[in-house]
Amino acid sequence: MSGSGAPHIPVLLDEVIAALDPQPGDVIVDATFGAGGYTRALLDRGATVHAFDRDPSAIAEGRGWTEALSTPPRLVLHPRRFSEMVDALTEAGVAQVDGVAMDIGVSSMQLDQAGRGFAFSMDGPLDMRMSQQGMSAADFVNEADADEIADVLYQYGEERQSRRVARAIVAARPLETTGDLARVVRKALGHKPSDKKDPATRSFQAIRIHVNAELDELEDGLLAAERLLRPGGKLAVVSFHSLEDRIVKRFLRDASARSAGSRHLPQIEQAPAQFEQLSKAIRPSAQEIARNPRARSSTLRAATRTAAPARREAA
Numbered sequence: 347m348s349g350s351g352a353p354h355i356p357v358l359l360d361e362v363i364a365a366l367d368p369q370p371g372d373v374i375v376d377a378t379f380g381a382g383g384y385t386r387a388l389l390d391r392g393a394t395v396h397a398f399d400r401d402p403s404a405i406a407e408g409r410g411w412t413e414a415l416s417t418p419p420r421l422v423l424h425p426r427r428f429s430e431m432v433d434a435l436t437e438a439g440v441a442q443v444d445g446v447a448m449d450i451g452v453s454s455m456q457l458d459q460a461g462r463g464f465a466f467s468m469d470g471p472l473d474m475r476m477s478q479q480g481m482s483a484a485d486f487v488n489e490a491d492a493d494e495i496a497d498v499l500y501q502y503g504e505e506r507q508s509r510r511v512a513r514a515i516v517a518a519r520p521l522e523t524t525g526d527l528a529r530v531v532r533k534a535l536g537h538k539p540s541d542k543k544d545p546a547t548r549s550f551q552a553i554r555i556h557v558n559a560e561l562d563e564l565e566d567g568l569l570a571a572e573r574l575l576r577p578g579g580k581l582a583v584v585s586f587h588s589l590e591d592r593i594v595k596r597f598l599r600d601a602s603a604r605s606a607g608s609r610h611l612p613q614i615e616q617a618p619a620q621f622e623q624l625s626k627a628i629r630p631s632a633q634e635i636a637r638n639p640r641a642r643s644s645t646l647r648a649a650t651r652t653a654a655p656a657r658r659e660a661a
Contacts, residue, residue: 356383503552618654
């Protein structure tokens with residue numbers, strides 16, 4: 347297993363494994379299987395891994411791994427969204443797990459395939475669908491009205507000139523390739539070759555997040571992890587931009603908060619915390635960034651599950 351090649355370098359791998367602290371026999375969810383970097387390391391530590399990915403290409407690559415594992419299998423692949431992990435593990439006869447790892451956003455495999463349409467560095471069809479099903483990026487930019495496009499660009503890409511870009515997109519229809527979209531955005535924003543960051547980056551991020559409902563999926567996945575983790579179980583989440591990290595930070599803050607009350611008011615019962623031992627934001631070292639530039643924007647947050655009932659169950 348550990349000797350097989352991988353098409354990308356897993357981000358913050360050592361830090362994620364240290365946060366999860368997997369022991370032989372532990373059952374751990376890899377919520378975002380991708381190229382299997384975290385799963386491989388977890389298997390090498392003796393854990394059983396339930397790996398999720400809505401991308402059928404990632405699941406197909408992983409199926410070859412199961413042949414090299416002992417019976418009963420220590421790798422169980424789930425071709426579905428990680429927000430569905432509670433139902434999936436219930437069906438598999440698993441009530442609780444010892445750890446959950448989540449690596450949010452688009453994978454290196456998806457970025458590096460022009461045909462998937464995630465990156466503007468290579469011209470390809472304007473797709474961006476992680477599951478390879480449903481509404482594509484081309485469907486969205488060619489069918490949505492300017493107001494809806496502008497709202498998506500502002501909300502998910504934090505594009506301050508979202509309305510200008512949206513009007514330019516509508517005027518340039520039909521858009522069929524990543525190159526088409528990138529050129530329209532650059533022209534609308536007055537792109538200069540000397541610019542440090544390509545202005546199309548924000549729009550591509552926003553449209554990808556919208557097409558895949560990524561932030562809703564993250565919020566639902568965090569709640570699912572809270573329900574699945576046993577007392578003492580570990581959660582480790584790697585995010586890649588401020589919108590994702592904000593959701594993770596707020597989730598852990600709310601799940602670890604206890605009502606302090608006031609000495610001037612009647613005492614109220616403390617609300618139980620679902621998570622404790624929250625880590626500070628962990629970011630990659632300069633050495634890791636040098637090896638893997640895509641790690642530059644990554645942030646890891648980790649926490650330990652308490653024995654308190656999950657909030658959805660306690661409500």
